[in-house]
Structure formats: structure tokens, C-alpha cells
Amino acid sequence: MIADLTKKDSLLASLSSLNFSDENEYFADLRNKAKAELETLEFPTSKTEYWKYTRVGKIVNKSYNIAKVEDIDITPYLIPGLNANILVLVNGFYKANLSKIDAQDGITVLPLSEAKNLAQLNAKFCSLTTNKEEVFLAVNNAYHTDGIYIEVANNTIATKAYHILNITTGNNVIALSRNVIIGGKSSQVKVIESFINENGNENFVNNVSEIFVGENANVEYNKIQDKSNDNYHISTEQVYQEANSNFTINTATFNGAIVRNNLNIWVDASNCETNLSGLYLGQNKDHIDNHTVVDHMKPNCNSNEVYKGVLDHESTGVFNGKVFVRQDAQITNAFQQNNNILLTDTANVNSKPELEIYADDVKCSHGSTTGQIDEEAIFYLQSRGISKRNAMKLMINAFAKDALANISITALADFIDTKIEERFTK
């Protein structure tokens, strides 16, 4: 009978063992709505413009398990020198025994499953993810397991960063984690989320984060994807910015069989600043796809986007950045940059920086380059006694590091620098 099932059904069959009966009516209803939406959606094919360069066949033609795990050792995954609250998700479930949170007045940190009892979540939850016609988003809406809820009250500054360890372990595991981050008026918070794989092959993480940046708030979200080469990751961040707010996202991707990052930012008020940066280092047969949308809906906003990629072996990099400037959004400055280095003839890169502009008093530009390390620069270094290998390493490091200059957490920046160096020392 399995042969009769469509791909979507077999993936969903993997999720049938999930039981959400203890959730209240409001959230049960949201799940049902998402399931109904899911009925109408299909998995993207090569003809789906939004997924033009990424084939999901490898991901969806498999069946997965839901696996709750008792204990793992998280010490190897902590960032050296980082003083942060630790929040642990394993295979999409919250692990209270592994997490370490210092309580701070005005900040609510809970596993999402518990946060669903808070009345204030209702208005926000799913408000950025419903009816977006994205099948993986709808799957998460309908079947998300658990995740992290962080709410920073008005006028509160989080003294410590929040480090979410999103770990998968075991073979063929599917993890559907879901985070909600709310920055109240004039609040400040920094979040790091590491996506890690412990052993295990062919795991699939379908993660969604909803991030609300309130008036005058300042939110920084850092995402590190360092899974092994045969894992799949589709990750979606939906961000909503209110007046005078500042949002920064940094994405560093070190590997993954198929990694797809969907980042959608609605800038729905004036005087906002948005910074998006990303670095993707592909190796072996990695496929790393970054899709970003910045939607400027109101006047007087700035956005700044820099994505850089270094692609080795047979890896593929994709960048698709879109900037909308709506008719009301006069005096918008939007900048978009994508640089790529191809190290081999078998590596691929597809870049699609897009501008869609409906207002006239704007300054918008984008640039995209694909090329190699400058021969003359290498020669210069060689002439000063640095070996060609080291000269290459130096140049690539410099190219890559530049992309994540917006990270304000020193320990994290150092950690990423070390990882970049390690990669090119091999």
C-alpha cells in the first residue's frame, strides 16, 4: 500500500506517532488549521521558482523516526569562554536536566510546550507562519514538537546571552523544533542557536523561529550550522520589526548535505535597522542555500546584507536575496552584497540578488561577484616568504571573516574564527 502514498504522505506518516493531546484548544486548533493548509501544498520541484536551485527529493523520499533521548554529553558543543544561559533541545525535545538558566527579572524563558499556557503567546504564535504557502513551514506549524520561548519584558536588558543547543542524535531522526523570541519595548537580547549533530546519519531538522522585535528593541540572533555532511536542515526565521528597532542576524554554515535557510523579515515601521550577514563554507557534496527576504513597508529604514561563500570539492552554494521596498517606504536605504569563491571546477554557485522597488526616494543597490583569490595578492605574500598554501589560507580567512563582522559576542566571534581557520588548515 505504501506505493500508493504520495511523498508528502510518507513524510507525514513518520510524524503520526506524535501526540499533542495535552495542548489546549487554541493550539490544537492552530495545528488543525495547519494540517488543512498542508493538504493544499506540495513539495517544491525544479519548476518552483522559490526552490529553483535546491532539490528536496533526497529529504522527502525517506522515512524518519521521532526519537526521545534521555541523556547526552553537551560539553563538546559549548562555546569556549562564553558565559551564557544554556538551553538544550535534543531531537526537537527540550532537556531541562541539561539546560542551565540564570533567572533574570523581566525575562521569561520556558520550553515552548509550557509557554503555551501563557495567555500572551496566543496573539503572537503562528502569526508570522500561517498561510505562507511554504510546505515545510506548514509541516512545522502542524507537527512541531517543542522549542524555546524567550520573552524579554519592556525596558529590560538581558545580561547574559541565550545559547540554544539544537542537537540531533541517532539515525534517520526527524526533529521539528520551534522557537519564539519576543523582545519587548526598549529591550535588548542576544541569542545563539547552534545546530549540531551527534553521531547518526541522515537526520532531518525542520526548524522554525518566530522573532518579534518591539519598539526601540535590539535583538541579535546568531545561527551556527555545524552538522555532519549527510544531514538535512531546513530552517526558517520569520522576523517582525516595530518602530526604531534594530535586528541583526548572523548565519554561519559549515556543512550539511542539504541546508536551506529561509529568512523573512518584515520591517513594518519607521526608523528601523536590519543587518543580515552570512557565511557558507561548502565542502564535499554539501548543498547550502540561503534565501532572504527583507520587506520594507514603512519609510526611513536601513537594511544591510552581506553573504559570503567559499565552495570547495563538489559543493553547491545558493544565494537568493530579495529586497522589497513598498510604495510607502520612502527614504529607504537597502544594500545587498554576495561574494563567492569557487575553489574547484566541480563546485557550483548560483546567486540571485533581487530588488523589487515601488518607491522612488530610495537608495538601493546590490552587488554579486564570483571569482578566485587574487593571483597578485598571493604573489605579493609569496614574495615575502609565505608559502603559497599559507598565502591562500590567509586570503580565504580574510575573505570569510569579514562576513561575520556584526557578531557582538566576542567569545562567539573567536569560536567562529577558529572554526574557519581549522577548515582551511586541513
Next chain:
Amino acid sequence: MAYTEDDLEKELENQEYKYGFTTDIESDKIPVGINEDVVRLISSKKNEPQWMLDYRLKAFAVWKDMVEPEWAHVNYPKVKFQELSYYSAPKAQGEKKWEDIDPEMKATMDKLGISMDEQKALSGVAVDFVFDSVSVKTSFQDKLGDLGIIFCSFSEAVQNHPELVKKYMGTIVPTTDNFYAALNSAVFSDGSFCYIPKGVRCPMELSTYFRINEANTGQFERTLVVADEDSYVSYLEGCTAPARDENQLHAAIVELIAMDGAEIKYSTVQNWYPGDEDGKGGIYNFVTKRGICHNNAKISWTQVETGSAVTWKYPSCILKGDNSIGEFYSVAVTNNHQQADTGTKMIHLGKNTKSTIISKGISAGYSNNSYRGLVQINKNASNARNFTQCDSLLMGDQCGAHTFPYIEAKNSTAKIEHEATTSKIGEDQIFYCNQRGINTEKAINLIVNGYCKEVLNKLPMEFAVEAQKLLEISLEGSVG
């Protein structure tokens, strides 16, 4: 007395779309609708050989199963393909001598500024004039013939040079390429054919002038330019149509073939009727243009797009040979309710191939102007180089400018640069002009001309002047 800017202003005041007249000529128009019989009828009217008819029928079979593409960033009421007439020809053709041409037609040509008499001999432009669906007159055929150059209407080429047509037609744009290309392949009525033999440098600009006259017709012409080894040709194309309330369809195919060492320069000034101020009427311009470059060959596309209600056009280069070069220079202006989705494709297959893309978009009024381009460096295209610059200028807060570049690299030696900017004319620039006594309207003309200069410089001289004027007219009244 010299022509002053005030004269220009006066001229502009009275200018709307000066080519909006119709010519009252008796024409032979077939009934509306499309089916296999219509395709056969067109073929038989043109007295075509069997292979040509087979080609059309095959294309029609393909087209029937295709659906209209909807990916372009344009929005328009769908074309009702069964309500169009697919063939219209001015009657009383007979022997094609200049003296015999219908006086009405001559008047039309004069109005359009194309006269085929000696006047033009001085400027050295050989013209093929396509009126509605039929090529009316080709000038300078004899002179070109001495050099071995074939320049004639497409139907003449089918009759007189079937071996060339058969060999090259559809090799660059196959019938299955896209919806409009398939439709064109089935029902194309005429067009131009040009062949430059080995080592010949064509001494004059070759030119085609397209005109839609009849109501409720579609125009489907084909152009095929073959430049044999080490030859050179510069080709111009111009288009106009009467002002009508309904939308008319223009779906053309242009195929360029540059053999080893050849160079083709193809320039277009597209000024189809853009519709009135409220977006009523106007031409749908859905055109497939593509060229192939063999070793050391070069194809250069230059276009000035000011007309058409909806434009959907991507002149492309397939850089197949080593060391070949593709260029694309474009100015696209949209005003009122016009929509344009235009750009290019540069497909790098050979080694050391180079391409340059310069695209300047100007949107005003309620219009939307999109650049959509593809740069593809394939695995074997070592040392390929691309430079792309697409700038957009916005005039007024109701219009839109969009950029959709696709950049695909599969070779580690590829060097690709792409940059795009969108902005409006700076108030400081206008102020600078104002304080030197140049009024705002003139200042804008000045700035726009400077902005487009890079592209206009690539046009042959006679066209550059016309294009500059066209820009001014198209943007007339778009600034407060």
C-alpha cells in the same frame, strides 16, 4: 537659426505618440482564429514549399499543448488567440518596383521618416520595410548583391535560398523554445533574411522597419542573420504601430548566427504604441531574440525600448566558441501604465568567453520596469568573464523598478561581477542645474541623457539622435 531647447520644448508639448496614425490601405486579411487550416492557408498564400509547411505544422502541434508563461513580472489581460487575425497584407502587390508601391504606403514611409530614395542612399542604410505582416520593399538589394550579401524578405529567402534557410532556421530558437516562439514558428508571416559571405564587411547598415497597421491583427515576423566566417554586419530594427484602443500582439523571433571570427551588431529602437495615459491599448511585445557565437565571434545587442504596453524580451547570446564575446546594452523606458520585463541571457560554453551587460531602466508614471538576466558559466568555460551593471531610475512615487539577476557559476576560473543600483534623480543634481539657469524639465532631460549615454553611444549615429529624442518624448510630463 539653430534649433534651441525652446523649440524642443514646443515640439514636446505637441508630442504624444506621433506614429499613432493609420494608413488607409486595402488589405488582404484572413479571418480571425487559429487552427491547422489557418497555418496551411498562410503557407499557401506565401506559396511555400512543403518543408516550410511541415515546419509550421510541427510548431503548431507543439504550441497547442503549451501554456502561456506567467513568470514575468507583468500583469495584463490575456491575449485571446482565437480572436486575432494571423495574416494581413497590403493588397495589390504585383511587381515590386519603387514606382509601383501604393502611394498611401509611400506616404506612410515618409511619415515614419523612412524614404527609400536617394536621400537615404546618402546615409547609407539599406532598408527592409515590413508592413503588417508582409515585407514591402527592400532597398539596395543590387548593390549588396555585388558583394555576395543576401538581404531580402524572409519569404523571398524561402523561395530563392531554401538551402540557407533550411540549414539555419530554428537552430537557435527551436520551435519548442517557448510559447510565443512556437506560435511564431507556426504562423510567422514574413521578416528579413540576411547572409554575409565569408570575409565580407557589409558596407552599410542593414535595417528593418516594422509597422503594424491593421486592427485586430497580430504581427509575427522572423529575422535570421547569418554572418559567415570573418564577416561583419550592423543591423538595425525599428518598430511603430497606430494608436488603437485594443491591445495588439507582436511576437517575433530573431536568430543571429556568427560563425568563426564574425561580428554582428544588432540595434533595436522599439517604439510600438505604448497605450494611452490610462494604460488603454498598446502593443504586447513578446519577442524571442537569440544569437550564437562560434570561435572568436562577437554579437552585440543594443536596444532602446520606449514603446509597447507590455514588453517581454531577452536578447541572448550563446557563447559557444572559444574567445567569443557577447554584449548587451539596453535602455528601457516605461511611462504611464507600461510594463517591461526585459534583460538578457549570456550562456558561456567556450573558453575565454567574455560578456558585458549594461542595462539602464527608467520608470515613470504608474509603470513597472524589470531587469531579468541570466549569466551562466558552464563547466568547460574556463576563464570566462562577465560584467553586469544594471541601474534603475525612478521618477514619481507610483512606479516600480525591479532587478532579478540569475548568476550561475560552475567553473572555478570564472570571474563574474554584478552590480545594480536603484535611485531617483538627486535633488542636488537638479538644484545644481537650476542655479545655472536650466529649468527642471531640461535638467532632467540632461541627466537622463547622461545616464543613458553609455548605451546610446553604442547605437549607430542616425539612430542615436532618434533615440535621444524618443527618450525625451517618452518621459515628457513625467516630472512635476
